[in-house]
Amino acid sequence: xxxxxxxxxxxxxxxPQLLDWLAxxxxxxxxLQETKLEDHNFPVEAITAAGYQVLFSGQKTYxxxxxxxxxxxxxxxxxxxxxxxxxxxxxxxxxxxxxxxxLYIPNGQSVDSDKYxxxLDWLAxxxAWLQDEIAHHPKLAVLGDYNIAxxxxxxxxxxxxxxxxxxxxxxxxxLQGLFKLGLTDSFRLFEHPEKTFSWWDYRMNAFRRNMGxxxxxxxxxxxxxxxxxxxxxxxxxxxxxxxxxxxxxVAEITM
DNA sequence: ATGGCGGCTCGCAGCCGA
Numbered sequence: 001x002x003x004x005x006x007x008x009x010x011x012x013x014x015x016p017q018l019l020d021w022l023a024x025x026x027x028x029x030x031x032l033q034e035t036k037l038e039d040h041n042f043p044v045e046a047i048t049a050a051g052y053q054v055l056f057s058g059q060k061t062y063x064x065x066x067x068x069x070x071x072x073x074x075x076x077x078x079x080x081x082x083x084x085x086x087x088x089x090x091x092x093x094x095x096x097x098x099x100x101x102x103l104y105i106p107n108g109q110s111v112d113s114d115k116y117x118x119x120l121d122w123l124a125x126x127x128a129w130l131q132d133e134i135a136h137h138p139k140l141a142v143l144g145d146y147n148i149a150x151x152x153x154x155x156x157x158x159x160x161x162x163x164x165x166x167x168x169x170x171x172x173x174x175l176q177g178l179f180k181l182g183l184t185d186s187f188r189l190f191e192h193p194e195k196t197f198s199w200w201d202y203r204m205n206a207f208r209r210n211m212g213x214x215x216x217x218x219x220x221x222x223x224x225x226x227x228x229x230x231x232x233x234x235x236x237x238x239x240x241x242x243x244x245x246x247x248x249x250v251a252e253i254t255m
Numbered sequence: 256a257t258g259g260c261g262g263c264t265c266g267c268a269g270c271c272g273a
Contacts, residue, residue, distance in 0.1 A: 009272080010262055034272085036263070061263050062271075107273055147273070166273060199273070202260035213273075245261080245273080 007246035031102035035064035083125035099137035103144030154214035
């Protein structure tokens with residue numbers, strides 16, 4: 001079973017790339033972030049025609065998440081229970097016995113902003129929810145744009161980014177808190193070249209210079225981590241014409 | 256080095272992302 005996550009930065013713009021990518025890689029489950037589409041504009045037909053069921057929770061301009069699956073998805077949840085949030089950033093469903101959670105964690109903007117406070121509150125609510133989810137679903141996969149670089153290996157210039165949003169200690173501690181629940185960063189189960197990233201700024205020729213960050217992650221519960229065969233970042237997608245600033249991350253598990 | 260690109264919108268400038 002192939003599980004993938006991709007921040008598309010506008011599904012309207014990226015739909016042709018998505019369809020090509022689905023056909024080429026045949027993932028079983030795909031979590032999308034930043035669809036930026038209201039639900040009545042979601043391209044259900046095109047995705048269904050590609051052989052996928054699709055759940056989505058969208059809004060105009062910002063945010064928006066979707067969950068594509070080859071097999072039927074059940075027990076959909078579109079918010080962190082008990083956490084009031086008008087921003088559409090969460091989608092969960094059960095597919096083929098695996099509980100899948102798609103996340104678009106807030107960016108935070110800067111550590112002195114209200115948006116950063118919102119990010120930390122959001123992460124606290126996420127922790128409580130995942131603690132409950134992992135108790136009920138031994139096969140749990142939490143995929144998405146976390147907007148957190150787990151450690152300095154995941155940052156092109158750690159000195160420049162020290163203490164900044166995406167790298168600050170409270171954010172990293174929140175992510176470590178999820179690891180302590182029994183969730184594993186599947187990327188680090190395997191060897192990778194140094195400076196392997198999932199996001200590069202559109203500016204400054206950042207991709208060509210590999211000035212990136214690894215902020216998109218696939219976290220797996222112990223039961224799934226034990227059967228995880230690979231986790232790769234598909235950086236070729238960042239080389240296309242009109243790319244998303246994020247590359248997809250794909251994990252394969254033996255099911 | 257606080258800009259730079261790219262996407263969005265009751266658009267032609269400003270907000271936001273990361």
